[in-house]
Amino acid sequence: MSDIFEGLSAAFWLVVTLDPELLQISLRSLQVSLTALVIACAIALPFGTFLAIRRFRYRRLAISVLNALMGLPPVVVGLIVYILLSRSGPFGVLGLLFTPTAMVIAQVIIITPLIASITHQAMRELWAEYHDLLISLNTSAAQRIRTLIWDGRRNLLTAALAGFGRGIGEVGAIMIVGGNIDNATRVLTTAIALETGKGDFALALALGFVLIALAIGVNICIHWLSRTEREGRW
């Protein structure tokens, strides 16, 4: 119990004094995960919507692959990205291993299938609901996609938040490809793992509370942004 209180007060002081190291680690966590989120959304939202409304030859296969990818263990993703980016690997010349870019790549691979899958599910339901009306109104393909994305934006937001939550809380893959290097690739989760290993539970807990606060904070921010519409519409 005392660990938790110590952790809380340590977290409190680290936050109110704007501890520079904590700030740096937190900002890096945010930067890596938000970058990964933007890239993943740019791929996953249109792809998930496309899967929902278009019938094509390998659609079922694509959906199965997507669902399988969602279950990929992050550690394995980390390992594969590591091999690809290592000096002797195919992308070794880029020198990306142990950089935040490598961490972004790993996170994109981990969260894209998740976001695409949730998007596909939500858009499929909406499309089933709207199908007859949109056909009857003689809408073009572009008009259909725009209508679905607009009216399904809440679900898409949920998909994005799920992806962000998975990304910012992930530790295995970014530990492998980032290396948890002080002042370079250390983020909240890897720092927590490190401090726990060293036995500094108070600091680990403090970092943990900051991580939770960040995750909740981003959730609230995004929901608040989406509330710019007038009350009572939903």
Added chain:
Amino acid sequence: MTTILPLRLEDVSVLRKGKRLLGPVSMTLSEGGLTIIVGPNGSGKTTLLKVMHGVERVSAGRVRWAVPDEQAQHHQSYVFQTPIMLRRSVADNLRYPLQLRKTPRDTVETCVADWASRIGLQDLLKLSATRLSGGEKQRLALARALIRRPEVLFLDEPCANLDGASTRDIERLLEEAQQAGTRIIMTTHDLGQAKRLATDAIFMLHGCIKEAAPAEAFFDAPQTSELQAFFRGDIIA
């Protein structure tokens, strides 16, 4: 103004999974009036409406409007049996068909205000359409179909599940639309409503048109024994 009518169906059949849902059906729908389609459940009324509207693929035969399909499509609306509400406000539901056609903004707003008050939803414009009652949803669906001033309007059981007052509202809107020159084709289970509204009527059975006549003859002097039985309320095998 050129009209998209008459609509001609020539030996139209719809087959799905080896089952004949419709046909062969041949008929002509000419200008003016309100056509009611009646018949037991599963007799193909909805399928026939959708074939006319062009949203159900035909397996054989032809559906021909007086003008090319694309142009004809432009002048028709369809109200589905279960109203499909866009997950938007009442006002945005009314705006939607006009926005698809890039209607100027002030025209859109005038039309929306006009139709909202005609269907008595002027105070609920900002409410999410999915929160409306059944009767309000059906009125909204009807207004959204009429807002583009279609020449032909299809309705599939517009008053199923509605109470008397809501049914009266819908019928009043339909009469107004008819007076404004809209050609209406609708299915109904309500024979009283059929008699109140129809200028001519069609009786469907097993996917075929069993009898079609002007309203008076149809209701007062049915020719086929099946239609006579249907009016008596007998179960038709």
